[in-house]
Every structure is written in C-alpha cells, then in structure tokens.
Amino acid sequence: MPTIKDVAKKAGVSISTASYALNNLPSVHPETKQRILDAAKSLNYYPNGIARNLKTKKTGNIGVFVYGFSGPIFSDVLEGIRQNLQENGFNIIVSSGKSSENLLNERQVDGAIIFDNNLTDECLKNFASHDFPTFVLDRIIEGKNIYSSVIDNEGIVYNFIREMVKKGYRDFAYLSGPNDSFNNNHRYDGFKQALKDENINDHKYYQGDFTIQGGYQIGQQIGLEEKKPRFVYCANDESAIGLMKALREMKIHVPKDIALAGFDNIYLGEYLTPKLTTIGIDHLKWGKSVAQALSDLIKDKKLNEVKHPEGQIIIRESC
Amino acid sequence: MPTIKDVAKKAGVSISTASYALNNLPSVHPETKQRILDAAKSLNYYPNGIARNLKTKKTGNIGVFVYGFSGPIFSDVLEGIRQNLQENGFNIIVSSGKSSENLLNERQVDGAIIFDNNLTDECLKNFASHDFPTFVLDRIIEGKNIYSSVIDNEGIVYNFIREMVKKGYRDFAYLSGPNDSFNNNHRYDGFKQALKDENINDHKYYQGDFTIQGGYQIGQQIGLEEKKPRFVYCANDESAIGLMKALREMKIHVPKDIALAGFDNIYLGEYLTPKLTTIGIDHLKWGKSVAQALSDLIKDKKLNEVKHPEGQIIIRESC
DNA sequence: TTGTAAGCGTTATCAG
DNA sequence: CTGATAACGCTTACAA
Numbered sequence: 100m101p102t103i104k105d106v107a108k109k110a111g112v113s114i115s116t117a118s119y120a121l122n123n124l125p126s127v128h129p130e131t132k133q134r135i136l137d138a139a140k141s142l143n144y145y146p147n148g149i150a151r152n153l154k155t156k157k158t159g160n161i162g163v164f165v166y167g168f169s170g171p172i173f174s175d176v177l178e179g180i181r182q183n184l185q186e187n188g189f190n191i192i193v194s195s196g197k198s199s200e201n202l203l204n205e206r207q208v209d210g211a212i213i214f215d216n217n218l219t220d221e222c223l224k225n226f227a228s229h230d231f232p233t234f235v236l237d238r239i240i241e242g243k244n245i246y247s248s249v250i251d252n253e254g255i256v257y258n259f260i261r262e263m264v265k266k267g268y269r270d271f272a273y274l275s276g277p278n279d280s281f282n283n284n285h286r287y288d289g290f291k292q293a294l295k296d297e298n299i300n301d302h303k304y305y306q307g308d309f310t311i312q313g314g315y316q317i318g319q320q321i322g323l324e325e326k327k328p329r330f331v332y333c334a335n336d337e338s339a340i341g342l343m344k345a346l347r348e349m350k351i352h353v354p355k356d357i358a359l360a361g362f363d364n365i366y367l368g369e370y371l372t373p374k375l376t377t378i379g380i381d382h383l384k385w386g387k388s389v390a391q392a393l394s395d396l397i398k399d400k401k402l403n404e405v406k407h408p409e410g411q412i413i414i415r416e417s418c
Numbered sequence: 419m420p421t422i423k424d425v426a427k428k429a430g431v432s433i434s435t436a437s438y439a440l441n442n443l444p445s446v447h448p449e450t451k452q453r454i455l456d457a458a459k460s461l462n463y464y465p466n467g468i469a470r471n472l473k474t475k476k477t478g479n480i481g482v483f484v485y486g487f488s489g490p491i492f493s494d495v496l497e498g499i500r501q502n503l504q505e506n507g508f509n510i511i512v513s514s515g516k517s518s519e520n521l522l523n524e525r526q527v528d529g530a531i532i533f534d535n536n537l538t539d540e541c542l543k544n545f546a547s548h549d550f551p552t553f554v555l556d557r558i559i560e561g562k563n564i565y566s567s568v569i570d571n572e573g574i575v576y577n578f579i580r581e582m583v584k585k586g587y588r589d590f591a592y593l594s595g596p597n598d599s600f601n602n603n604h605r606y607d608g609f610k611q612a613l614k615d616e617n618i619n620d621h622k623y624y625q626g627d628f629t630i631q632g633g634y635q636i637g638q639q640i641g642l643e644e645k646k647p648r649f650v651y652c653a654n655d656e657s658a659i660g661l662m663k664a665l666r667e668m669k670i671h672v673p674k675d676i677a678l679a680g681f682d683n684i685y686l687g688e689y690l691t692p693k694l695t696t697i698g699i700d701h702l703k704w705g706k707s708v709a710q711a712l713s714d715l716i717k718d719k720k721l722n723e724v725k726h727p728e729g730q731i732i733i734r735e736s737c
Numbered sequence: 738t739t740g741t742a743a744g745c746g747t748t749a750t751c752a753g
Numbered sequence: 754c755t756g757a758t759a760a761c762g763c764t765t766a767c768a769a
Contacts (some may be wrong), residue, residue, distance in 0.1 A: 100525075100548050102762055123747045128738060143544065148524025149471045150762035153724075153745050158468065160526075168496035168512070177487035181514055190517035193487070195500055198509035206419075207479075225462065229419050311689070330762060340689050347691075367686040370630070370659050381714025421746055430755040437748060445754060469746035472761050 101142040109138040121146065130220065144149035160190045161393065162208035164199040166237075168217040172363050172382065173214065176236070179386020180212060187394040206231070209395050213237065216279070232396040234389050234405075238281045248389050249403050252282055253361075255378055255410035256289030256332075259360070263330060263418065264297045272303035274317055274338050280309070283334045286362060290332055303328050307338045314338035318345025327357060330418060336361035336368055336377055343371065343417070358418035364411075373416035380408050420461040428457035440465065479509045479714065481527035483518040485534040485556075491682050491701065492533065495555070498705020499531060506713040525550070529712050532556065535598070538566030551715040553708050553724075557600045567708050567724050571601055571681075574697055574729035575651075578679070582649060582737065583616045587677065591622035591647035593636055593657050599628070602653045605681060609651055622647050626657045633657035637664025646676060649737060655680035655687055655696055662690065662736070677737035683730075692735030699727050 107117035112131060119127045120135035127135075138144075152158045161184055165173055177193060184191045189209070194202055199218060202208055203226045213223060213235045220240050227233040227244040239247045260271070273290050276283030294302055305320070307313040314333065318341060321327055333339035339361030346353055353359060353373055360367070364379030385408035395403045426436035431450060438446045439454035446454075457463075471477045480503055482491055496512060503510045508528070513521055517539060521527055522545045532542060533555045539559050546552040546563040558566040579590070592609050595602030599616055613621055624639070626632040633652065637660060642645055652658035658680030665672055672678060680687070683698030704727035714722045 103764095104762080113767075114763085115741080116739055119739085122764085126738060131738080145523040145525075147472075147762055148520070148526045149468060149477065150745090151524075151764075152470050153466075153468045153747085154762080154764045156745070159520075168500060169493045174488045181487060181517075185516050186562055190520050191515075192517070192521075193512040194510055196510070197504050198500075198511070201467070201478075201509050202511075204464040205470075206464075207467045311685075340686075344689055366630075367659075367689070370686070370690060372691040406625055423746080431746085434749080434757075435755055438755085441748085447754060450754080466746050470760090471747075472763090473746080473748045475761075 101144045101261040103144070104144065105142055106139045106144050108137060109142060158190075158207060158209050159188070160192050160208045161390070162199070162202050162211045163191060163193045164203070164211060164213050164215045165193060165220060166196050166217060167195055172365060175382035176214070177384040179383040179388075180390040181386075182383075183387040183393065187390070187398075189394065189397075191341045194246065203275025210234075210397050212389060212393065222239045224412070232393055234393055236385075236389065244403055246392070246402070248385070248392075248407055250282065250285075250380055250410060252285035252407055252410075253289035253292070255412070256362070257293045259378055259412050260290055260293035260332065261297060262412065263332075263358075263360075264293070264299070266418075267332045268418070269297075269299055270329035272305060272331045272338040273298065274305045274307045274314065274331050274333040274342060276307060276309040276338070278306075280334075282362075283309070284335050305331075305333065309335050309337060311337045311341035311344070314343075315345045316341075318342040319349070321357070322346065322349035322351055325329035327351075329358065331357060331359045333359060333361045336363040336365045336375060339375055339377070339417070340367075343375070352417045354416070360418050364413055371417075376415045376417045378414050379413050381411070382408075384408070420463045422463070422465065424461055425454060425458045425463050428461060429454040450594035461718070462635050477509075477526060477528050478507070479511050479527045480709070481518070481521050481530045482510060482512045483522070483530060483532050483534045483537060484512060484514050485536060486514055491684060494701035495533070497703040498702040498707075499709040502706040502707075502709035503713065506709070506717075508713065508716075512565070529553075529716050531708060531712065551712055553712055555704075555708065564722070564725055565711070567704070567711075567726055569601065569604075569699055569727055569729060571604035571729075572608035572611070572729070575605045575681070576612045578611035578697055578731050579609055579651065580616060581731065582651075582677075582679075583612070583618070585737075587649040587737070588616075588618055588619065589648035591624060591650045593624045593626045593633065593650050593652040593661060595626060595628040595633075595653040595657070597625075599653075601681075602628070605653050624650075626653065628656060630656045630660035633660025633662075634664045635660070637661040638668070640676070641665065642671060646670075648676065650676060650678045652678060652680045655682045655684045655694060658694055658696070658736070659686075659690065673735065673737045679737050683732055687734070690736075695736045696732050697735045698730045698732050700730070701727075703727070 103117050107114045117135050120132040181191045210232045215316055224242045233245045235247045261366050305317045307317055339359055361377045361378040364377045368375035368377050388406045392405050426433045436454050439451040442612045500510045502660040529551045533556050552564045554566045571655050624636045626636055658678055681697045684698045687694035687696050707725045711724050
C-alpha cells in the first residue's frame with residue numbers, strides 16, 4: 100500500500116511538496132506538480148483517509164442513523180440526503196444499531212442526522228456539544244448545536260379529519276402506533292382536536308404498532324365487533340394495509356362498510372385495491388433540505404433556515 | 419474534547435498505562451485500573467476512533483455499498499448484515515454513490531459488501547488487493563481476496579417456468595429488466611432454457627427496466643395488442659406490479675386473461691389483488707451468511723463456506 | 738518554490 | 754506492573 104512517502108521518493112521531492120501537489124495548492128511548480136501526479140498515478144496512490152482525518156480533525160463523513168433498514172419511508176429521505184451531501188462534497192454513512200453509537204462516540208463523522216429512537220437524547224447531546232452539528236428528525240431536542248426538523252403531524256391530521264367530517268363521516272376510530280412514538284402521539288393529538296372542534300365527543304381507540312401485522316390483528320378484531328366504526332384513521336400506512344387485508348378477508352367492504360386512511364404515502368398505497376387515501380410527506384425534499392442545512396452548518400458554521408417538511412393530503416379510494 | 423492524555427493526568431498515571439487500562443489489558447493493577455476508569459468516566463472520555471484506526475490499521479468498519487437507497491429488496495439483506503456484524507463486533511456503514519468510492523479508496527473500511535453496478539470491477543479489485551476482503555452480491559468477479567455470492571437466478575426461474583408449463587401454460591412472454599443487469603440476464607437464460615426443454619419455440623419479449631413505471635407502460639402496450647400472451651413472466655416484482663396495475667385499468671383480468679409472476683417476493687406482493695406469485699430469496703439469511711463469511715475472513719483470514727442464497731417459488735393468485 | 742519538522746491521539750515496544 | 758518513546762500517514766507552520 101503506497102503512502103505519500105513513496106510518491107515523494109519516486110518524484111524526487113519532499114513529503115510536504117508531494118502533499119501540496121496532491122492537494123492542488125497553488126504554490127507548487129507546474130513541472131514538479133506533474134512529476135508528483137505522475138508518480139502517484141503510477142503507484143496507484145490514494146491518500147489514507149484515516150491519517151488525513153486525524154490531522155485535519157475532519158472526516159468529511161456525515162452519519163445518518165436509522166432505527167433499522169426495513170421500512171419503506173426511509174429510502175426517500177436517505178436518497179435526498181445522499182444527493183445533497185454528494186453535491187456538497189460529503190460522504191454519507193448510514194448506520195443502525197450499536198454501530199451508530201460507536202461512530203458517534205468515536206467521532207468518525209463530522210455531523211449527524213438522526214432517525215432512531217434508540218439513540219438517547221444524552222448520547223446525541225454529548226456528540227453535538229463537541230461542535231458536531233446534529234439534526235434530529237424523529238423528536239424534538241433542545242441543545243447546543245442540535246436541531247430538530249419534524250413533520251407537522253398534528254396540523255395535517257387535524258385538517259384531514261375535518262375534511263372527512265365535511266364529507267359526512269362522524270363515527271371515527273383511531274388505530275394507533277406505539278405509545279412512545281413521537282409521530283403517533285402528535286397524529287393522535289391532531290385527530291382528537293379535530294373531533295373536538297367538530298363536536299364529536301366519542302371515538303374508538305385501537306392499539307397498534309405501526310406494522311402490517313398489527314393492523315391485520317386489529318382488523319380481525321373489528322370484524323367481530325357488534326358495532327363497527329364507520330371510519331378508521333390509521334397512524335401509518337402499514338397499519339392501514341394490514342387492516343385492509345383483514346377486512347377484505349372478512350368480506351367487509353372498504354370504503355362502503357368501513358372507510359380508512361393512513362399516513363406516509365408509501366408507494367404501494369397506490370397499487371392496492373382500493374387505493375389507499377393517505378397523507379404524504381415529500382421525503383426526498385425533506386432529506387435534501389436537512390442535508391443542506393447541515394452542510395451549511397459544518398462549512399460556514401451558520402444556521403440557515405430549517406424547513407419543516409410539508410404534508411399533503413392524498414385522497415384516493417379507501418374513503 | 420478529552421483525550422487519553424487528560425485521563426492519564428487525572429488518574430496520575432502515564433499515557434500508556436491509561437491505554438492499557440482502557441483496553442482491558444491484564445497487566446495493570448486493579449486499583450490503578452479503577453482509578454483510570456473513574457477518571458475516564460468523570461471526563462466523559464471516549465477514545466478517538468480515527469487515531470486508533472490509524473495506529474492499529476483497522477477501522478472495525480465494514481462498508482456495504484448499494485446502488486441507491488430506494489427499493490424494497492435491500493432492506494432485508496442490510497438488516498441481516500447488520501445483525502451479524504453487530505454480533506461480530508463490527509460497525510456497519512452503508513453508503514452509495516460517490517461516497518462509496520471515496521470510502522473504499524481511502525480505506526475507511528476493513529472490508530466491503532457490494533451491491534452496486536456503478537462500482538467498477540477495477541475499483542473493487544484494487545481495494546481487495548490491499549488485503550481487504552470483499553464480497554460482491556451483484557455479479558461474479560474473480561480475484562484475490564474477492565468473493566461472489568449470487569442468486570441462482572437461472573436455476574430457479576428454470577424450475578418455475580417448467581412448473582407453469584405443467585400447469586398448462588404454453589404461451590409465455592418475458593418482461594425484462596435492464597439489459598446490463600446480471601440478475602435479469604440470468605433470469606432470462608433460465609426462462610429460455612425452460613421453454614426450450616419444453617419444446618416451446620417462441621416467446622414474446624418486452625423490454626422493461628425493473629421499475630413499476632416500466633411495467634406499467636408495457637402493460638398499456640400489451641392491452642392494445644391483438645394477440646396477447648397468456649403468461650408474462652416479469653424479471654422482478656416491481657415490473658409485475660406495474661404491469662398488473664395497467665392490466666387492471668384496461669379491464670384485463672389477472673390471472674384469467676393474462677397470468678403473471680415476478681421475482682424478489684417484495685412484501686407488498688401479498689397485499690395486492692390478486693396476490694402476486696413470485697420467487698423469493700431469504701434475504702435476511704443471505705445477508706447474515708455473507709456478513710459471517712466476511713467477518714471470518716477479516717478475523718481469521720480464512721475463508722469458510724460461502725453459502726449461495728436459496729430461492730423459493732411462492733405460488734399465490736396471479737397465475 | 739521547496740524542505741524540515743512538529744503534531745493529530747492513539748497503540749505498542751521496550752526498558753525499568 | 755508502569756513509564757518513555759516511537760510510530761501510524763498525513764497536513765501545515767515555518768525556514769530556507
């Protein structure tokens with residue numbers, strides 16, 4: 100494995116001159132520079148990133164930490180982040196589980212984007228406090244160098260439910276996600292507030308867990324109920340899909356017997372029968388804008404506007 | 419940001435003793451060790467990974483390089499890899515695009531798992547040649563330190579098509595993926611061979627691109643054809659989904675009018691109407707076994723059996 | 738324009 | 754059991 104030393108020797112210059120040339124510093128004579136570049140090429144030399152990182156105290160890496168690799172909603176956020184970071188000359192490093200903590204604690208990244216409940220506020224605050232900008236997308240944390248960009252769950256679900264009431268529905272149920280989920284809780288708040296403002300005093304509540312399987316079980320349960328809700332609002336699309344599957348199996352027609360809707364606009368919603376009504380976030384744009392804000396913070400140390408992602412109601416066939 | 423120097427000073431020992439204690443070397447006296455650990459804790463000390471990596475010439479990171487973050491099939495492979503690497507004490511770093519090349523060339527990872535056409539054979543061979551074990555999952559490369567683990571596309575598609583012939587189908591078409599795709603080409607080979615062995619001399623061929631959108635367009639085209647194929651085998655599930663959507667819109671019934679099937683067993687196949695017949699790979703297991711082989715290679719420098727992933731035919735309702 | 742040398746934060750060799 | 758010290762491969766004052 101050739102080092103800069105080998106390149107310098109081959110080109111007949113000192114290590115520092117080699118370094119200057121390889122880093123495109125203007126001071127070095129064109130001829131020597133060429134000699135150095137040729138030597139590097141012929142040796143198939145690449146700088147050792149680790150050594151550079153140690154010296155410069157920068158890695159050029161941005162960590163994106165997710166709670167798992169399954170699940171369809173991440174992909175677009177990640178892709179948006181990736182595209183933007185590439186433009187800004189950063190490497191993207193996506194990780195999950197124990198690795199995430201390691202990479203943060205050992206400072207193998209210059210900044211972080213978080214989408215993982217399992218990373219504690221403490222861990223993140225500690226990382227951020229050492230001058231590493233951090234964006235959190237799955238909760239709100241206050242702290243030095245730490246910023247949140249979260250969906251306005253409450254507002255958009257509120258609007259959606261009121262729209263459904265205008266359409267004539269009045270008998271609602273809520274199929275929840277996990278109780279400790281930021282997104283779920285805010286969606287439920289919006290749901291309740293809408294009912295309240297429409298003077299609807301009662302609603303059923305089903306405990307789900309954001310999975311298809313969970314929605315499916317609730318669907319089986321609902322199928323056996325004497326008095327079924329007319330509209331089940333599901334805290335995410337996957338719950339809705341499971342629910343819909345169970346209802347279909349029990350010959351309960353959607354939306355004629357029971358209407359339903361979800362959240363996330365996962366791409367398969369459009370391919371179901373009936374097509375799923377949902378609330379969509381422009382994940383690609385969200386990813387890009389967060390990545391841009393982070394890049395600005397790292398490069399210029401100044402915080403530009405952090406756009407919160409906008410939600411959009413997507414009416415299809417399930418209600 | 420505290421360094422080992424600060425810890426040593428606080429504990430009243432030399433740097434090297436601090437290092438010994440922090441790395442659990444047996445030689446250090448329990449009492450001093452405790453003092454050092456306490457000091458580290460009170461300073462909130464974490465070793466600087468970069469510095470350690472430079473000295474030890476190991477990063478503890480495994481790079482997983484994918485062609486993009488979208489697409490459902492990756493997630494399970496990634497999750498399998500993640501689980502296994504975590505057990506083996508490695509960090510997982512998933513990356514894509516330009517970053518992948520950077521991380522490889524700058525040796526920020528100890529080994530790599532590849533799922534990305536855009537990384538050239540040359541780049542991978544170069545990386546691997548410097549004693550970094552590399553597993554390639556999306557093609558076959560021969561070279562020092564470089565190993566392939568690929569799906570037996572040909573064999574399983576072959577078996578599937580022959581099974582369909584037994585069921586009575588004889589008029590087949592192939593909806594392809596991109597022409598330069600390893601998976602697509604081998605699936606097509608299996609498809610053709612099966613027809614040949616069944617003495618079916620002719621078949622239609624539609625050029626797709628592995629996307630829902632692509633499948634949808636072909637579906638619209640087929641809808642207008644005078645003489646439609648009886649069975650369209652799709653090179654992946656997403657193509658099949660797009661195709662199915664178009665057919666439904668044109669009131670062509672699946673499987674009564676046209677039967678179809680895909681490849682990948684993406685999870686939503688089960689939630690479509692009709693449910694999609696497909697060929698499934700146990701991606702989680704695949705990811706785990708590749709990660710295990712890579713870990714063995716890095717730790718023991720010895721190559722254990724590389725399991726090729728097994729495919730399974732999953733008959734549902736679309737044919 | 739080029740070279741010398743210090744130093745980034747560790748680990749590891751060697752001596753005590 | 755503990756401490757000096759060199760070294761990992763690079764960047765960057767500073768000197769020439």
